[in-house]
Amino acid sequence: MSAPAETPPADASAPAATPAVGLRIHYPPDLPVSQRRDDIAAAIRDNQVVIVAGETGSGKTTQLPKILLELGRERIAHTQPRRIAARTIAERVAEELGSELGGLVGYKVRFTDQVGKSTRVTLMTDGILLAALRGDRELRAYDAIIIDEAHERSLTIDFLLGYLKQLLPRRPELKLIITSATIDPESFAKHFADEQGVPAPIIEVSGRTYPVEIRYRPLVPDGADTENLTDPDDDESDGPSTPGEAIDMIEGVIAAVDELGREGDGDVLVFFSGENEIRDAADALTGHLARQGPRGAGTEVLPLYGRLSAAEQHRVFERAPAGIRRRIVLATNVAETSL
Structure with missing residues (x-):
């Protein structure tokens, strides 16, 4: 428990303050x-x-x-x-x-x-x-x-x-x-x-920083044949527009979630550019986890974007329900700062 803070001298330019009844201000020492x-x-x-x-x-x-x-x-x-x-x-x-x-x-x-x-x-x-x-x-x-x-x-x-x-x-x-x-x-x-x-x-x-490991997981693998691709907007072309080894973004997210899941039960935060991408990813992840049986049942998928109701947004900050050992938060840039 942090010790009560020493009260600094009152600001001379401030109006006479009426302290809130029972107000005791503490400062977390780790900040x-x-x-x-x-x-x-x-x-x-x-x-x-x-x-x-x-x-x-x-x-x-x-x-x-x-x-x-x-x-x-x-x-x-x-x-x-x-x-x-x-x-x-x-x-x-x-x-x-x-x-x-x-x-x-x-x-x-x-x-x-x-x-x-x-x-x-x-x-x-x-x-x-x-x-x-x-x-x-x-x-x-x-x-x-x-x-x-x-x-x-x-x-x-x-x-x-x-x-x-x-x-x-x-x-x-x-x-x-x-x-x-x-x-x-x-x-x-x-x-x-x-x-x-x-x-x-x-x-x-100063801030509080934690070790960060960067893993590069390209959707188009290094060394893939990108020389003979066609324009996807060209209706007359019948060739592939992406290499055969490429995967789409949602498949990449699922693969990354599975990779991290094999290493522990920590929560996962995934950033997307907009609400539609979050909805698509949430549907795909929910289906993928359902196919994993009891192991997938211990994971909760939570969207987080500006148009959600306050109650739905608040779920991200509540304690996980019983039986949930990992959360996957799919967010827009609302989660970039302050949270």
């Missing part, structure tokens, strides 16, 4: 950001804008809202590029703070939200914060804003960064924290330089 929380708190306290550059696994997404709470911030907006990330991170932060979702921590995404009168941290998509500008040009509803995954540089993120640059002089009490991967955080620091041209401070946090 690299926990080791830098005093430095991050000091930078936020002394600057209007702070850039936190952290590698994957550093813990910046879940721990930064807690640092802001300790500094006395009452209305924190925390943006994510994707809806599924906003929901799942809200659940995780609420769990770490010992709060029910919709209480101290809530979320807002398109078509649904779970916030209450006592909510102090609101996870939301970038688009929700952008839409809030229509009725709240000064963003008075918030006294701190976290723009997470800013390195993705979507049109919405870029617009928000440009707008916030103009807004900050009119809201001197507003705190802005921008998180980015370690790719060029200096560009954000320069963009938010102060009136004297001094760039915003950058706090760098």
Whole structure:
């Protein structure tokens, strides 16, 4: 169990805070950001804008809202590029703070939200914060804003960064924290330089990495005859358009899953370009596993893409049912970051 964190001095620019009843903030000691929380708190306290550059696994997404709470911030907006990330991170932060979702921590995404009168941290998509500008040009509803995954540089993120640059002089009490991967955080620091041209401070946090083994499994084997192939769009041609030894993508996925299954029961994450490919692969894998009898029955296939309902997406994060020893998650790029 982690020890209670030392409470940093309150931010002088923050309004008088009303701490949540029974709120005890803990920082998991195995997260690299926990080791830098005093430095991050000091930078936020002394600057209007702070850039936190952290590698994957550093813990910046879940721990930064807690640092802001300790500094006395009452209305924190925390943006994510994707809806599924906003929901799942809200659940995780609420769990770490010992709060029910919709209480101290809530979320807002398109078509649904779970916030209450006592909510102090609101996870939301970038688009929700952008839409809030229509009725709240000064963003008075918030006294701190976290723009997470800013390195993705979507049109919405870029617009928000440009707008916030103009807004900050009119809201001197507003705190802005921008998180980015370690790719060029200096560009954000320069963009938010102060009136004297001094760039915003950058706090760098290491990530947690694990050994990665790369196995190359081409769909067209090396050495296959590719000289005498025909154009698949040429109706007059009767020759093959792919080498005879080639396999399609779904066959390749099944072969890879079987290969990994022979080595252990670890879960598998497969990335696809879209929903249709996931549906086809899920059908093929389910049929393949059914033909394996009892061995295949211990594997669960779970799709994960943006158009699934929240309940269906949440299955990926729930504990596996009894008898399931391995999960195969078929995902679009919604699983690339933050999850």
